[in-house]
Amino acid sequence: MRFIDARCQLGRRCVIRENEPVTKAEILELMDRCRIERAVAYHAIAKEGDVKAGNMELLKDTEGDSRFLRQWVALPHTFGEFMSVEELLKGMKENSVSSIRMFPKTHGYSLKPYALGKFMDAMAEHKIPVFMTYNELASEDALYAMLTDYPKVNFIISDVSYREERKLFPILEHCPNFHIGTGNYVVHGGVKTMCEYFGAERMIFDTGLPTGSAAAAVSLICFAEISEEEKTLIASGNLERMLSEVEL
Amino acid sequence: MELKDHVFLSKELKDTFVVDVHIHVGGSTRYQKPRNDGDSVVYTMDRLGIDVTCASCSPGAYCDWMWGNEVCAEAHAGHPDRIKAYAVVNPNYEFDLDEYFVRDDRFFGLKAIPFVQGNLPIDCAGMQQYYAYADKHGLPVLFHAWQPSEVRDATAVARRYPNARFIFGHSGFTAVEEAVEACKLCDNVLLDTTISDIYDGALERIVSKVGADRVAYGTDLTAFECSHILGRVLLSRLTDTEKEKVLGLNAKEFLKL
Numbered sequence: 001m002r003f004i005d006a007r008c009q010l011g012r013r014c015v016i017r018e019n020e021p022v023t024k025a026e027i028l029e030l031m032d033r034c035r036i037e038r039a040v041a042y043h044a045i046a047k048e049g050d051v052k053a054g055n056m057e058l059l060k061d062t063e064g065d066s067r068f069l070r071q072w073v074a075l076p077h078t079f080g081e082f083m084s085v086e087e088l089l090k091g092m093k094e095n096s097v098s099s100i101r102m103f104p105k106t107h108g109y110s111l112k113p114y115a116l117g118k119f120m121d122a123m124a125e126h127k128i129p130v131f132m133t134y135n136e137l138a139s140e141d142a143l144y145a146m147l148t149d150y151p152k153v154n155f156i157i158s159d160v161s162y163r164e165e166r167k168l169f170p171i172l173e174h175c176p177n178f179h180i181g182t183g184n185y186v187v188h189g190g191v192k193t194m195c196e197y198f199g200a201e202r203m204i205f206d207t208g209l210p211t212g213s214a215a216a217a218v219s220l221i222c223f224a225e226i227s228e229e230e231k232t233l234i235a236s237g238n239l240e241r242m243l244s245e246v247e248l
Numbered sequence: 249m250e251l252k253d254h255v256f257l258s259k260e261l262k263d264t265f266v267v268d269v270h271i272h273v274g275g276s277t278r279y280q281k282p283r284n285d286g287d288s289v290v291y292t293m294d295r296l297g298i299d300v301t302c303a304s305c306s307p308g309a310y311c312d313w314m315w316g317n318e319v320c321a322e323a324h325a326g327h328p329d330r331i332k333a334y335a336v337v338n339p340n341y342e343f344d345l346d347e348y349f350v351r352d353d354r355f356f357g358l359k360a361i362p363f364v365q366g367n368l369p370i371d372c373a374g375m376q377q378y379y380a381y382a383d384k385h386g387l388p389v390l391f392h393a394w395q396p397s398e399v400r401d402a403t404a405v406a407r408r409y410p411n412a413r414f415i416f417g418h419s420g421f422t423a424v425e426e427a428v429e430a431c432k433l434c435d436n437v438l439l440d441t442t443i444s445d446i447y448d449g450a451l452e453r454i455v456s457k458v459g460a461d462r463v464a465y466g467t468d469l470t471a472f473e474c475s476h477i478l479g480r481v482l483l484s485r486l487t488d489t490e491k492e493k494v495l496g497l498n499a500k501e502f503l504k505l
Contacts, residue, residue: 001256017447017450018424018453019449019450019452019453019456020447020449020450021447021448021449030448033483033485034483035256161444161445162279162444162471162472162473163278163279164279165279165280166279166280184444184445186444186445186472186473186476187280187282187472187473188281188282188283188284188288188292188469188470188471188472188473188474189282189283189288189292189473190282190473193282209448210447210448211447212445212447213445213446213447213448213476213480214448214483215255215448215479215480215482215483215484216445216448216476216477216479216480217476218255218479218483219255219475219476219478219479219480219482219483220473220475220476220479222255222256222258222475222479223255223258223295223296223475223478223479224475225295
């Protein structure tokens, strides 16, 4: 089975724990050990320090490296702080960036159409998937609002814990553009349940490397009580299809 | 075949003795907790090749602990060789544990989690009756030992009651310094691997500090999955000999299974 990780962070983080991977070489060693072929990667500086500078660092860190699929972090274009939507799309095309990650809580902006409408229209038009972690959303209601405000954008929401099913299952039922990153979705038999109720197409394999566990994420899928076809979709098929549909 | 290959082949661990020292049965008012009965636990155990699990009733810790213990005893009764039952104890009540260990042989140890029973510390007065009983009869006690203060309190208890055997749940990842100190000071302490989310390398870190003999496989099943924690062990940088100790041999000796 081929694994492609939809959530990996490169670059030096401010805070690390003892024996936690930091360098690209350490991340690659873990990917090799866990048989992860490639990873969608954004840069730590783009999350923690400066979005534009971090996106440029990503280009340097992944230059000539086919193991990483480039992902930029985006901000709303508010009065010149960040690239305009047109500049963003041009930069993505020129630099083979195929997806966007957002940190609305950490970076302090609204997801409402008055702030992000034009940006999300472009994501929909160019079929660019948008990634974020669940803790970047204020609540399940904020998630539902985002998914229904932008029904043509594919969202991948990751780091969903085992305590969220009561909140998220009704949203999955109503919002086909909602996909769950599997990395921390460790409900007992949860992957099987998701496949039964919503289909394997709604799950995207991710790890959260280097702060998340690649070993745990891979094992969760390998040991899941689902078909090989479903495993393949989750491990790489759904993400590859989504990224292949991007039009830049 | 190396142990790690079981992950990639999706194969259960047939030739390795596996014990999960930290699971739960019963539902939850706080979140959806599917497949939480004894039959479902054994189904998962069979799929993965887990030989024995040691269970307490998690909702019972939060409400009527005696009701919860009946739920757990029922899971054990359905699968006496596969599911061992911890009795949850409650420091707000005086209780004669002979009820569970002399007049009744359904339980094999105690689960102590007093912080959810009125925010009480592990070493509070109401718990001493239970620790003294465990000490007198050489029983295992599973602590919820997450915070550094909890681990320090648990260490004090383990030193005071040397004939009891204590598993410090979670602590090897959440309060590393204190867990290492506990292992240095107390021969009757074992750490477990229970945590929903932790980075690759954390298991190797604690094993390097306390030795592969002092860590046992635990998962919190059915509060959440157990396969991802199994994978964390199988795909770690530990040797297969060390993995076998963590997965079952340590628990077998410590719990006298």
